Amino acid sequence: MNGEVWTTLVHAGVVARLSGERYDAGERPSVIVPGPDGAVWFTRSGDNRIGRIGLSASSFEVPGSPYGICAGPDDALWFTLMDTDQVGRITVDGAVTTYPIGTSGAFPAMIAATADDLWFTLNQGNAIGRMTTAGDVTTYSLPTEAAGPVGISAGADAVWFAEILADQAGRITQGGKIEEFALPTGSKPHAVVATANGGCWITLWGAGAVCRLDAAGNVxxxxxxxxxxxxxGLAVDVDGSVWVALEKGSVAHIQPGE
Structure with a gap:
């Protein structure tokens, strides 16, 4: 955001930017995104709050344990509540609304926005959810059983997601058609970011690597x-380079090959 790279330090309870600043971020700061107000917003899965760092730091209580968060198509932030089977919406002024996803024990994880809807992974429900800004939900079951979807990212013509238990990447169209693509055995894909050419970057948590797929799903x-x-964590910069947050406590910067 504004030329800065931000990351959460989950175990330290800190949000940091690579220019050097560190901010106390409560218990288990998890996913961080730029907001429509010019601030950075992040989930605090350890103390049931949404955090914000802008002109000043603040946080807002939510009714459950938040994890995924994204800027929505309506100038608000949308987030998942893992333990209550809900998706929440928070305005830049801190007003919170929640919507049930209609599936018990589904463990909603990451969330992404298209121009009209919100898309999210149901890690234990083995499905992809789609929600309108009015809270109406459609659920799409995955072809592979017990795939464990986690990361999700909206592209130009489809939504990409990662199946951590199946070692696969997945893609779902606006019409609900799902395709799955094999990744290396034991790679445990976690986060994914769609690219402008129709493909994606995806972290291979179990393999200690990242990979890039083209629009046809080829690595x-x-x-x-x-x-x-x-x-x-994973982000693609405006210049096409890739930033990756590593569990060992550092950030990798990758200039992709041609």
Whole structure:
């Protein structure tokens, strides 16, 4: 955001930017995104709050344990509540509304926005959910049983997601058609970011690497990040380079090959 790279330090309870500043962020700051108000917003899964860092730091209580968060199509932030089977909406002024996803024990994880809807993974429900800004939900079951979907990202013509238990990447169209693509065995894909050319980047948590898929689902590049790196968070910069948050306590910056 504004040329800055931000990351959460989950175990330290800190949000940091690479220019050097560190901010106390409560218990287990998890997913962080730029908001429509010019601030950065993040979930605090350890103390049931949504945090914001802008001109000043603040946080807002929510009725459950939040994890995924994204800027929605309506100038608000949308987030998942893992333990209550809900998706929440918070305005930049801190007003919170929640909507049931209609599935018990589904464990909604990451969430992404298109121009009209919100899309989210149901990690234990083995499905992809779609919600309108009015709270209406459609659920799409995955072809592979017990796939464990986690990361999700909206592209130009489809939504990409990661199946951590099936070692697969998935893609779902606006019409609900799902395709799955094999990744290396034991790679445990976690986070995903769609790219402008119709493909995506995806972290391979179990393999200590990231890889790039083209629009047809082919792996066209894989970058090793070292033993014990455990890549989690992922972002693609405006110049096409890739930033990866590593469990070992560092951030990797990748200039993709041609």
């Amino acid at each position: 066209i590049e894989q970058v090793a990040l070292g033993e014990g790196s455990e890549p989690h």
